[in-house]
Amino acid sequence: MTTEIGSVLRGSRILPVLTVPDPDTTHRLTEALAAGGARCAEVTFRTPGAERVLATMVAHGGLTVGAGTVLTRDQAERAVATGARFVVSPGYDEDVVARCRELGVPVVPGIATATELMRALRAGCHTVKLFPAEPLGGLRMLRALAAPFPQARFIPTGGIENSHLDSYLADPAVLAVGGSWMATATHLERGDYAEIRRLTAESLDRSTP
Template sequence: MAGPLADALAVGGARCAEVTFRTPDAERVLKAMAAHGGLVVGAGTVLTSEQVERAVAAGARFVVSPGFDEDIVEKCRELEVPVVPGIATATELMRALKAGITTVKLFPAESLGGLRTLRALAAPFPGMRFVPTGGIDASRLAAYLADPAVLAVGGSWMATSAHLERGDYKDIRRLTVEAVEAVEAVERSMT
């Protein structure tokens, strides 16, 4: 499953993928996708510094956490791997900034109020960049990407668990192509 998934994402034009640490197979999948070579692969839903170690050992080139945890940030720095901790409030954003973090994950973005919340949080922190995830689908992608505070957008609509269960790598490739085209269209409109 990991090889065909990495193929579908890479052929679809994706340059980066996040493997979440939600299943017992996460490390194996991460290792296989990292070995693919066509993608920069990182670990997501990392909850502990021990998971950081396991993810990096499996080939993770970056770490994403759903919340802000100083131990995770410190372990990532120790292992020299970029970290994108999650935030949902201005207080968490201030803690991240104090720790020297300049890119955070806004999670769960849509449940928190989407772009309205992102813009409200970005206003007093003009140097902070956001990677919103959680409830975002293809229909909201361009709007998020058009915001100057947004560095990237995360979403699972391109490779859902249903796609993987069916082995529907053709549809994963199609949805990835569509997402990449949407990103490129936003980039063109901003130049």
């Protein structure tokens, strides 16, 4: 039986979304996130070294780590083999969802329309990623979708900034908020791990009732 994504996230309502160009920085990044109180993270499969980044974070042991930007069955298989505890996709793909179910890992497909949400719900995916959240209309779009589908829970991701966090977290349809504001490309390029730790801690503090 596949574990629900809410349990895997360990109750955290903040999901750091990480695109790490240099795998050699992973250990320090993981330490900064963990020191800031993060309990989970999503490593996007957008870089050649993504599997190495994922493996390093998993080996660290301080975070529940999943794979993001998973587009194919093969990527899902490789991510899970590397240690991913959950899989996130930017869109709804039946093959990816089916393979994750076979592998016994939670999958969060991306949706951008009511039609895609209906397909996800029909497949048993009651938690979806609203992507790209802000370009789609942000919280207004999320609420418009949540109204006719009260059984759906959302992890809005895409274009979300620190300033948007409180309003998203206040919505009962939001399970968690995904974003990269606490560990941006600039932070990683500069090696500003103290700022990553500070922003992570601030976000986690705001997400706690």
